[in-house]
């Protein structure tokens with residue numbers, strides 16, 4: 001992929017360009033006063049208490065890392081990240097095959113701890129066998145288990161799908177409810193699933209879908225420091241414009257599948273590489289931040 005700002009070298013063996021190792025006492029002593037001042041400041045951001053610089057005149061000591069003004073949550077940076085994602089993944093939507101809110105709800109429940117590809121292999125036959133929500137409501141969960149076995153956690157998922165169908169038939173007239181509060185009353189439905197259904201089918205931006213990809217990439221991009229999905233969602237809802245919540249979710253999920261994988265992300269092909277300071281980048285034209293992971 002053509003790149004306007006190519007680094008001099010790709011990262012090799014996991015070490016990032018710009019991710020400097022802390023200087024050893026020996027190497028530090030070899031450096032000129034001017035050089036030491038610069039290197040220590042970049043690598044650690046703090047003064048070394050053990051280096052020979054302690055004996056130098058005060059004016060020669062490395063400065064503490066000055067506040068650069070870098071704000072990972074600045075509106076301009078967030079806008080650029082969104083623009084880069086838009087450019088990489090124009091028009092993406094949910095990868096789960098579905099023809100109705102009910103089918104999307106079932107597919108999303110089945111996708112937990114599974115892959116969309118796997119779920120999409122299962123659901124066409126499933127909905128041919130049980131075309132309506134009433135068909136599912138009439139089942140005993142055990143009857144459903146063989147049909148969804150390959151998606152994993154099939155016992156719990158069967159209970160959730162049948163339980164959700166029964167609740168929808170009993171309390172919502174057979175229609176998938178369209179509010180967060182109502183969706184959360186369905187067995188097996190938490191905010192992630194509710195956000196998928198509300199955002200993708202009903203076009204309602206009620207929240208940000210936080211799955212494993214959104215968790216990983218939001219942390220790499222320093223959009224959150226949280227690990228709990230609910231807190232990550234709260235952080236993202238504060239900085240992503242509401243009308244972009246669903247699109248942002250889909251784009252980040254696609255980014256996690258295509259380029260920004262958990263292991264060996266393809267940073268050289270990433271259009272937001274210059275905005276990313278993740279410590280586990282495989283290629284970098286910018287300084288990496290050890291805490292960005």
Ligand code: SF4
Pocket residue numbers: 217220221259260261265266267268270271272273274276277278280281282
């Ligand atoms: S530069 Fe690499 S780690 Fe950062 S968002 Fe892009 S693919 Fe992910």
